[in-house]
Amino acid sequence: MxxxxxxxxxxxxxxxxxxxxxxxxxxxxxxxxxxxxxxxxxxxxxxxxxxxxxxxxxxxxxxxxxxxxxxxxxxxxxxxxxxxxxxxxxxxxxxxxxxxxxxxxxxxxxxxxxxxxxxxxxxxxxxxxxxxxxxxxxxxxxxxxxxxxxxxxxxxxxxxxxxxxxxxxxxxxxxxxxxxxxxxxxxxxxxxxxxxxxxxxxxxxxxxxxxxxxxxxxxxxxxxxxxxxxxxxxxxDMRNMYLDTVKALCQAVEAKDPYTQGHSQRVSELAYNLGKRLKLSHKTLENLRFAGMLHDIGKIGIDEHILNKPGRLTTDEYDKIKLHPVIGSKIIQGIDFLKESADIVMGHHEHYDGTGYPDGKKEDEIPFEACILCVVDVYDALTSDRPYRRAMTEEEAIEIIKRESGTLFNPIVANEFIKMLGYKGEVEKRAG
Structure with missing residues (x-):
């Protein structure tokens, strides 16, 4: 009850x-x-x-x-x-x-x-x-x-x-x-x-x-x-222990990269809600929720000076940043109840047109859950303050998602996410 x-x-x-x-x-x-x-x-x-x-x-x-x-x-x-x-x-x-x-x-x-x-x-x-x-x-x-x-x-x-x-x-x-x-x-x-x-x-x-x-x-x-x-x-009690493990891993990421504080939790909730709208199964939704919370866990292996650098990253620094999905996937593969989220974490920076990383996958090669995570991760990043820029407005972030639908983002996922936030057509704000 x-x-x-x-x-x-x-x-x-x-x-x-x-x-x-x-x-x-x-x-x-x-x-x-x-x-x-x-x-x-x-x-x-x-x-x-x-x-x-x-x-x-x-x-x-x-x-x-x-x-x-x-x-x-x-x-x-x-x-x-x-x-x-x-x-x-x-x-x-x-x-x-x-x-x-x-x-x-x-x-x-x-x-x-x-x-x-x-x-x-x-x-x-x-x-x-x-x-x-x-x-x-x-x-x-x-x-x-x-x-x-x-x-x-x-x-x-x-x-x-x-x-x-x-x-x-x-x-x-x-x-x-x-x-x-x-x-x-x-x-x-x-x-x-x-x-x-x-x-x-x-x-x-x-x-x-x-x-x-x-x-x-x-x-x-x-x-x-x-x-x-x-x-x-x-x-x-076992489930509580699992959740405590996930929370501890999230806190480890936030301690390494303070600008992402709360980011993982927001991404997890957005991904879960979007997954429900797309009628994913209960088990898949749970995997997606965990993947959302841990998608940046691989940043533990990245130098914090790179993570918090206020200026533009060099090519070498960016190449190191691009390793975090691989590192994160390897970390959670070793945890039995999280291993089904590993592929989602691995693919959350892959782009629909194949220009993403780490494997350059495209379209149906990318796990559908990873496409969901990609959209909500970008949205939350755009609407949050970062060392190198101020947060965008919700409308500006939606414009970018609309513009990149079919290139960076799976168009079905991007369209449903825009609807979930209450927008349609030419970024018309939700009623009320």
Whole structure:
């Protein structure tokens, strides 16, 4: 589930209205479904509340801190199969509202988290699990009675849960980021669909265990759930280590060439966004992101007097500069998770007409990702201050890219980049 950071005092009116609306809908749904309430023993209530809070407290933040994976859905879906609505919805909701998360070494809980955020998260779960539960029963499923014919109701309820949850969070993120709702919806559904369907079988097993053996049966299968969570944590920790390695390499370049400070990060973001517009695969986008961050890593091997020379470079000095793609490619080839970015780094100074370096490749000989990196690298360099010149305006940089499209730059990539920045035709500035 995405982790959104915002404060009530700087929230736009549209965002406030949306958050309040979801909270009201959640409260209304709970009230309307209360007449469906079934008897539940106090011991069962305490038991499942405890499991729900524990499961939600074990959420693992992803490396970018904008999202996380929680095993709370496993308990929520188990509750749905055992008790149905409304028990499943409000037990799962309490679990997420009373969870305790460790964020950057600080424990976050209901007493130090803004109340609107806590209530929004709770309402989200009420609506997601609530409508999923109604779908389960509408398709023929009966809470507390699991049979083979329940496969369709279970499948349908998972789909409803994913869709409702994704819609609620996508609208929120679209308001915050100004991105399109469709884009956010697609991203959120892709993010959770695999994990939720992978966790669902364990929920079914825990529900069967409870129906046949009671609370002890659930505990027996709660262990494998913890093991799955631990395995994913190891994966996230490994990804964090990878990102720390990339950041350290970027800092090494910036220490060598202070005029490029922030350049690698900007190039990486621009290349990634352009790659998404060009519909590259997720894996290719990741390689492109890393290549953008490390495209100048080879400058470590170049004399800093040459890198920071305020005047024109001599032919010999320029020949040494032209070695940095080769040096950079060799450096990252030796790092397993980066080696697929090596060819992109090697080719980011190749030109579409064959006049680039280090190999003089042209047109389709140049990796497509390297063509992307070439355009965004030149754009950011032109619009940044350098030892030998002041930064150009955005319009001046776009004029150069338009002029060199088909010579220095792949025309398809250059044209899409210009569109991405909001220009068209004769460099008409984007509206607004």
């Amino acid at each position: 995405p982790v959104i950071k915002f404060r009530s005092d700087d929230m736009p009116k549209k965002l406030k209205i949306y958050i309040i609306s979801i909270i009201i809908f959640g409260v209304c749904f709970t009230i309307v479904t209360l007449n469906r309430n079934r008897s539940i023993h106090t011991s069962e209530l305490i038991f499942f509340l405890f499991l729900s809070i524990v499961a939600e407290s074990m959420a693992i933040l992803t490396p970018n801190k904008r999202g996380g994976v929680s095993v709370g859905f496993a308990i929520g879906f188990t509750l749905l199969l055992i008790f149905g609505v409304p028990e499943a919805s409000w037990l799962a909701s309490i679990g997420i509202m009373f969870r305790i998360l460790n964020v950057d070494g600080k424990r976050m809980h209901i007493f130090n988290t803004p109340i609107y955020k806590t209530l929004f998260n709770g309402a989200n779960i009420v609506l997601s699990s609530g409508f999923a539960g109604l779908c389960y029963e509408a398709l023929g499923g009966t809470p507390g009675q699991l049979e083979f014919i329940n496969i369709l109701p279970m499948f349908g309820s998972i789909v409803v849960y994913i869709v409702i949850n994704a819609i609620i969070m996508s609208i929120l993120m679209a308001i915050l980021s100004s991105d399109s709702l469709i884009k956010q919806l697609y991203t959120n559904i892709i993010w959770i669909i695999r994990d939720y369907f992978a966790i669902a079988p364990l929920s079914i097993i825990m529900a069967i265990a409870y129906i046949n053996y009671g609370m002890l049966g659930v505990l027996l299968f709660f262990g494998p759930l913890l093991l799955a969570r631990y395995s994913f944590k190891l994966y996230v």
